[in-house]
Amino acid sequence: MHAAQVVNHGVDGEVVSGMLDVARRFFDLPFEVRKRYMSPDVRAPVRYGTSFNQVNDVVLCWRDFLKLVCMPLATVVPSWPDAPVDLRGVASAYAEANQRVFMEVMEATLHAMGVSGAPLLEDLAEGSQIMTVNCYPECPQPELTLGMPPHSDYGFLTLVLQDEVEGLQVMHAGDWLTVEPLPGSFVVNVGDQLEILSNGLYRSVLHRVRVNGRRPRVSVASFHSVAAERVVGPAPELVDERNPRRYMDTDFATFLADLASGAVGNHKSFLHSRMLF
Numbered sequence: 001m002h003a004a005q006v007v008n009h010g011v012d013g014e015v016v017s018g019m020l021d022v023a024r025r026f027f028d029l030p031f032e033v034r035k036r037y038m039s040p041d042v043r044a045p046v047r048y049g050t051s052f053n054q055v056n057d058v059v060l061c062w063r064d065f066l067k068l069v070c071m072p073l074a075t076v077v078p079s080w081p082d083a084p085v086d087l088r089g090v091a092s093a094y095a096e097a098n099q100r101v102f103m104e105v106m107e108a109t110l111h112a113m114g115v116s117g118a119p120l121l122e123d124l125a126e127g128s129q130i131m132t133v134n135c136y137p138e139c140p141q142p143e144l145t146l147g148m149p150p151h152s153d154y155g156f157l158t159l160v161l162q163d164e165v166e167g168l169q170v171m172h173a174g175d176w177l178t179v180e181p182l183p184g185s186f187v188v189n190v191g192d193q194l195e196i197l198s199n200g201l202y203r204s205v206l207h208r209v210r211v212n213g214r215r216p217r218v219s220v221a222s223f224h225s226v227a228a229e230r231v232v233g234p235a236p237e238l239v240d241e242r243n244p245r246r247y248m249d250t251d252f253a254t255f256l257a258d259l260a261s262g263a264v265g266n267h268k269s270f271l272h273s274r275m276l277f
Helices: 013-027 031-037 073-079 087-113 118-125 192-197 252-261 269-273
Strands: 003-006 046-049 064-069 128-136 148-151 157-162 168-172 175-178 186-190 207-209 217-225
Touching: 013 064, 013 087, 013 128, 013 157, 013 217, 031 046, 031 064, 073 087, 087 118, 087 128, 087 157, 087 186, 087 217, 192 269, 252 269
Parallel strands: none
Antiparallel strands: 003 186, 046 064, 064 128, 128 217, 148 207, 157 186, 157 217, 168 175, 168 207
């Protein structure tokens, strides 16, 4: 398993379509409204901007994004944008539903790996969920840029909701493959933390986003992980003499330090820095 599309997940269609609709309406707001949430701080709980780190990035991505920290939900929602007026309600309902799907998929993944899941699942239930709402405007010269450069995600799993416009691509066997949008589905990408936990059994997904000159594209990526201070290393059940430990322990604080430095966002550079051989 590296990437998959999940259908029949039980999330109400109105929750899914409502999230895409409110995302479009947020990016349609005047820039004067949206810019209130701009920040160079990659640790900010609510952040509007472009690229991974627009202060340090040499080439900026062809996208706008709104980052929303989602846990603990009741505490953070009041800090979310209050326009459109229904954004907080729609996005919080979507975040709750998305977290439930993540927990179900993660429980099945741990079972498939033969890893004792109860302690980790408890940590994930109280851990980290960050939603990044993306808008990729139509581009007059799409062959000259990318919506997002090739990269892998840090956490355990990323659940991506796409609209009907193609753009997401994953690397497979040396080729870039376009992920066909399936209405209402979630694209599930393995992140760096799951590769570390699995000791390389599952590999994090190298992916990128193409843009087009015809119409804008909207997506919502939900990144799921443990709490920032929680250290993740290879599961003991997956390490032995024939399968030695391949990765050093890591935590979210180390990743954020790399992100703030501008080192993250270049293929799988952070994960490679965690490899022992």
